[in-house]
Amino acid sequence: QVQLQQWGAGLLKPSETLSLTCAVYGGSFSAYYWSWIRQPPGKGLEWIGEINHSGSTNYNPSLKSRVTISVDTSKNQFSLKVISVTAADTAVYHCARSTYGEIGPWGQGTLVTVSS
Amino acid sequence: QAVVTQEPSLTVSPGGTVTLTCGSSTGAVTSGHYPYWFQQKPGQAPRTLIFDTTNKHSWTPARFSGSLLGGKAALTLSGAQPEDEAEYYCLLSYSGARVFGGGTKLTVL
Numbered sequence: 656q657v658q659l660q661q662w663g664a665g666l667l668k669p670s671e672t673l674s675l676t677c678a679v680y681g682g683s684f685s686a687y688y689w690s691w692i693r694q695p696p697g698k699g700l701e702w703i704g705e706i707n708h709s710g711s712t713n714y715n716p717s718l719k720s721r722v723t724i725s726v727d728t729s730k731n732q733f734s735l736k737v738i739s740v741t742a743a744d745t746a747v748y749h750c751a752r753s754t755y756g757e758i759g760p761w762g763q764g765t766l767v768t769v770s771s
Numbered sequence: 772q773a774v775v776t777q778e779p780s781l782t783v784s785p786g787g788t789v790t791l792t793c794g795s796s797t798g799a800v801t802s803g804h805y806p807y808w809f810q811q812k813p814g815q816a817p818r819t820l821i822f823d824t825t826n827k828h829s830w831t832p833a834r835f836s837g838s839l840l841g842g843k844a845a846l847t848l849s850g851a852q853p854e855d856e857a858e859y860y861c862l863l864s865y866s867g868a869r870v871f872g873g874g875t876k877l878t879v880l
Binding site for chain 1: 772807809811816817818819822823826828858860862867868869870871872873874
């Protein structure tokens with residue numbers, strides 16, 4: 656049973672860099688894409704991007720200039736960095752596995768608040 | 772950046788039928804957008820109901836079906852149950868990038 660566990664700073668000031676990491680336990684790491692998705696409080700889902708084990712990425716065009724997703728296959732981990740955050744980046748950030756037909760399972764979610 | 776549109780809210784009576792739609796600012800939604808539908812209940816992670824327009828998972832209740840309808844992706848619920856009250860999101864693919872719709876809050880009342 657694959658499980659995703661994520662961590663990272665939950666409170667940032669404007670202009671700082673958001674950094675989150677997601678560890679994958681169980682199952683194959685190399686067979687899938689690994690995604691980041693966020694959800695502002697009380698609002699809808701926003702797809703941020705995804706990466707596979709070889710480092711091939713796809714990004715949301717609206718966030719691409721500020722987002723980097725990276726992978727560490729030696730640890731079965733992948734990470735998200737968002738530079739120059741603003742209050743609009745306040746959201747619950749989720750990591751998730753992407754495969755044909757499904758996005759899931761999901762990590763537990765990390766609330767990231769951007770406030771001065 | 773494409774914008775994916777959904778009805779903000781819909782209401783269906785128990786046992787009734789409702790269709791949720793998913794449109795794209797770039798034009799008609801086709802099978803090439805590989806439409807997905809997710810169900811999210813409060814405090815829970817989203818769950819994939821439909822993928823590639825019409826395909827269901829083993830956990831997808833038979834009363835849900837996906838289709839293309841009038842240039843949009845559609846999710847039809849036939850025989851609504853109280854437990855179907857939730858937020859529903861569609862997801863479209865655009866040459867590798869993916870975009871969620873804004874979500875439809877479905878009330879069963």
